[in-house]
Amino acid sequence: MKRLLPAAFYARETELVARELLGKVLFVRDRGRVLGGRIVETEAYGGDDPASHSSRGATPRSAIMFGPPGFAYVYFVYGMHCMLNFVTEPEGRAGAVLIRALEPLLGRTLMSRRRAGAPPGRLTNGPGRLCRALGLTLKDNGASLRGPRLAVYDDGLRPSAVRTSPRVGITKGTETLWRFFIDGHPDVSRAPENRRSRLLGANKGG
DNA sequence: TTAATGATGGGCT
């Protein structure tokens, strides 16, 4: 069982889409080759949420978040990293899901080459890393999630256990639990609560 | 024009 996610899948509340994207499979067609991975970590952004690019209204960059759902929003940060998002909500409402980590399934060889120096288990466990591994750049901004370049499928597999947390790397909007990830999955990024120091700290006095 | 900022990751310690 494998079905291309319909546009209607994305035309819903962003947090719901972010949660339901866990376990889905993303494919990237790259000059005849296909790279792919299972989505294991996401974050929801949108509307007036101060952490979202949409919070100050539509700008040339963020306009795509206000447009029709089912398209990629790719932007550049920190002078070196691209971030992949899926546009959500019906047209007119701003929303996007940041894809933070994948479990590599297809094209590991090419991913490893692109992520030269990275150990096999750290190919796509971070939003910047996965864009690097998949070869996604600003040129992919606006690409459809229903082919030909990008495609997202439901292959029937459901995540074992889903957990939530505050989003990573933001200074505003830290109170909402809009990060979703598959509990215990080895390819989930090294977010604060996964880091050794935090785990030790969390255990203190407990 | 210019300056501040950032939804990060890698390398070194």
Add this chain to the structure above:
DNA sequence: GCCCATCATTAAA
């Protein structure tokens, strides 16, 4: 754990 590379985007000037 800390440092820092490196530039698109934005707002202010």
